[in-house]
Structure formats: C-alpha cells, structure tokens
Amino acid sequence: MVASGKGGTGKSTLSVYLGARLAAQGKRVLLVELDSGLRSVDIIAGVCGRTVYDIEYIFSGRCDPDKAVVESPLFPGLSVISAPYSGGEIRPQALRVLANRMSSCFDYLLLDTAAGLGDAFKAACAAATMGLxxxxxxxxTMRDGRIVADELFAAGLPSVRLIINKVMVGTFARNPVRDLDECIDTVGAQLIGVVPYSEELAAAAAAGTAPNPRLTAFTAVDHIARRILGEEVPLAVR
Ligand SMILES: Nc1ncnc2c1ncn2[C@@H]1O[C@H](COP(=O)(O)OP(=O)(O)OP(=O)(O)O)[C@@H](O)[C@H]1O
Ligand SMILES: [Mg+2]
Known part of the structure; x- marks a missing residue:
C-alpha cells in the first residue's frame, strides 16, 4: 500500500510507475486506486475513458471484479481498477476479499490510498503486507509521514518503508530540513528510495503518456521496484 499524511506527495504517480516497473520485470501487477471521488490513476496509467466499472461497483456487488480490471496501454503487465468518481465506502473486509481473489491472477497488488488516515488507509492496512x-x-509532510508510519507499524504491517519524492538539487540549501537523514529520522522508517523532482515526469503523468525511460526520476522508481523484488540497488542515482 502507498500512503501519505498530506495530499499531493506523489502517491498516485509513484504507484503507477512502480507498477509499470514491476510489470517490466515480468510481474503481473494490479493497481487499485482507493480514493473515492478523487480519481487520478486512470489518467496517469492511460486508461482514462476505458473504465466502465470501478471499485465501488465491486464493493457494492454490482459487478464482478474481473470486469473492472483495465489493462494499461502504456505499461504492458500493469492493470488498474479505478476509484469511483463519486464517494463510496471502502470496507476492510471487502478489500481483503478482493485482494485474496486477485492474488491468483496477479503477483503484486498495489493499493494507492487517499491522503490521511481515513477509510482507504484503514482498509488498505487490513489487506497489505508492505506500506510505502x-x-x-x-x-x-515529514511530520505527517511519521504519523502514517506509526499507524502502519501499529497495524502490524511486516514492512514499512519510506519514499522521499520531489527532491531537487539545492532542496536542502533553502529548506529548514537539513538533509535526507533528517527526513528518514523524522519519519522513522527505513528508506527505500529517493525520487527527484521532474517536470518531465509530471508532464507525462498529466498527459497520460509513458515517461521517457531514461528520466532520472523514472529510473529512481525502477530502482524502488527492484528493491521491492529483493535486488540490491545502490541508492545513488546520477
Ligand atoms: N517526482 C515528481 N516530480 C515532479 N512532480 C511530481 C513528482 N511526483 C509527483 N508529481 C506531481 O505532483 C502532483 C501530485 O501527484 P499525485 O497526484 O501523484 O499525488 P498524490 O499523493 O496521489 O495526491 P493525492 O493525495 O491528492 O491523491 C502531480 O501534479 C504530479 O504530477
Ligand atoms: Mg492520489
């Protein structure tokens, strides 16, 4: 599950690209967006307009989960279940049932949650084995990240890891935050990756196109995917 205290840290963007890179490693990946009324993964994954059913249809028993799964045309191996345009309750038990059912068809289930500690977060905690x-x-965002990490630890997730996103050259020169170590110490979770700020990445996400694979930010996400798969990838990204 991908979580944050504050909105806009990059959960949905990173969820899609993480799913894309896991899929590029041969994994079958299903990304479920749990952000009722605030859908965005469909645009980033290039499935906007292809989605007929969403997670609310599944939870309310109005459609079979398979019908709501849409394959990303941008990233082979990545499929998406979109969040509903309007609100809807996200129940932990329903999500667990969905996760169990999907585990026979997919190697990885990514849960992109809404910011904060609401229903989406609680439901994802009940189904997830790793919290990012x-x-x-x-x-x-660091202080709120600490609160989220503490909740994930308290929920008993076996692994809780930190992603620091939108880091720029000079970030720490004009910032009360000293360095990456201070980010890690404040949140209290082990780092799994640092993703640079990239206007090209944001532009690709907004346009629903695949980012240039040579972008440093995209490479950083690829490294996170490979760390999740157990590879030893050095932290430094040139
Ligand atoms: N590494 C990055 N560099 C530049 N812009 C980024 C980066 N990551 C995400 N963004 C941009 O930040 C904005 C917020 O990203 P995104 O929607 O993924 O955040 P979110 O955490 O899912 O937000 P919400 O809490 O509202 O669901 C978007 O405009 C996105 O393109
Ligand atoms: Mg989001």
Whole structure:
C-alpha cells in the first residue's frame, strides 16, 4: 500500500510507475486506486475513458471484479481498477476479499490510498503486507509521514518503508530540513528510495503518456521496484 499524511506527495504517480516497473520485470501487477471521488490513476496509467466499472461497483456487488480490471496501454503487465468518481465506502473486509481473489491472477497488488488516515488507509492496512510512506522533503509532510508510519507499524504491517519524492538539487540549501537523514529520522522508517523532482515526469503523468525511460526520476522508481523484488540497488542515482 502507498500512503501519505498530506495530499499531493506523489502517491498516485509513484504507484503507477512502480507498477509499470514491476510489470517490466515480468510481474503481473494490479493497481487499485482507493480514493473515492478523487480519481487520478486512470489518467496517469492511460486508461482514462476505458473504465466502465470501478471499485465501488465491486464493493457494492454490482459487478464482478474481473470486469473492472483495465489493462494499461502504456505499461504492458500493469492493470488498474479505478476509484469511483463519486464517494463510496471502502470496507476492510471487502478489500481483503478482493485482494485474496486477485492474488491468483496477479503477483503484486498495489493499493494507492487517499491522503490521511481515513477509510482507504484503514482498509488498505487490513489487506497489505508492505506500506510505502511517500513524503516530500518538507517539515509538514515529514511530520505527517511519521504519523502514517506509526499507524502502519501499529497495524502490524511486516514492512514499512519510506519514499522521499520531489527532491531537487539545492532542496536542502533553502529548506529548514537539513538533509535526507533528517527526513528518514523524522519519519522513522527505513528508506527505500529517493525520487527527484521532474517536470518531465509530471508532464507525462498529466498527459497520460509513458515517461521517457531514461528520466532520472523514472529510473529512481525502477530502482524502488527492484528493491521491492529483493535486488540490491545502490541508492545513488546520477
Ligand atoms: N517526482 C515528481 N516530480 C515532479 N512532480 C511530481 C513528482 N511526483 C509527483 N508529481 C506531481 O505532483 C502532483 C501530485 O501527484 P499525485 O497526484 O501523484 O499525488 P498524490 O499523493 O496521489 O495526491 P493525492 O493525495 O491528492 O491523491 C502531480 O501534479 C504530479 O504530477
Ligand atoms: Mg492520489
């Protein structure tokens, strides 16, 4: 599950690209967006307009889960279940049932949650085995990242890891935050990756196109995927 305290840290963007890179390693990946009324994964994954059913249809028993699964045309091996346009309750038990059912068809289930500790977060905690806390290098998202990480530890997730997103050259020169170590210490979770700020990445996400695979930010996400798969990948990204 991908979580953050504050909104806009990059959960949905990183969920899609993480799924894309896991899929590029031969894994079958299903990304479920748990953000009622605030759908965005469909655009980033290039499935906007192809989605007929969403997670709310599944949870309310109005459609079979398979019908709501849409394959990304941008990233072979990545499939998506979109969040509903309007709100809807996300129940932990229903999500667990869905996760169990999908585990026969997919190697990885990525749960992109809404910011904060609401229903989506609680439901994802009940189904997930790994929590990825996404922060940006600023005191507000760091402090809220700590709260989220603590909740994930308290929920008993076997693994809780930190992603620091939108890091720029000079970030720490004009920032009350000293360095990456301070980010890690504040959140209290082991780092799994640092993703640079990239306007090209944001532009690709907004346009629903595949980012240039040579982008440093995209490479950083690829490294996170490979670390999840158990590879030893050095942290430094040139
Ligand atoms: N590494 C990055 N560099 C530049 N922009 C980024 C990066 N990651 C994400 N963004 C941009 O930040 C904005 C918020 O990203 P995104 O929607 O993924 O965040 P979120 O955490 O899912 O937000 P929400 O809490 O509202 O669901 C988007 O405009 C996205 O393109
Ligand atoms: Mg989002």
């Amino acid at each position: 806390v996404v922060i940006t290098p600023d005191p507000v």
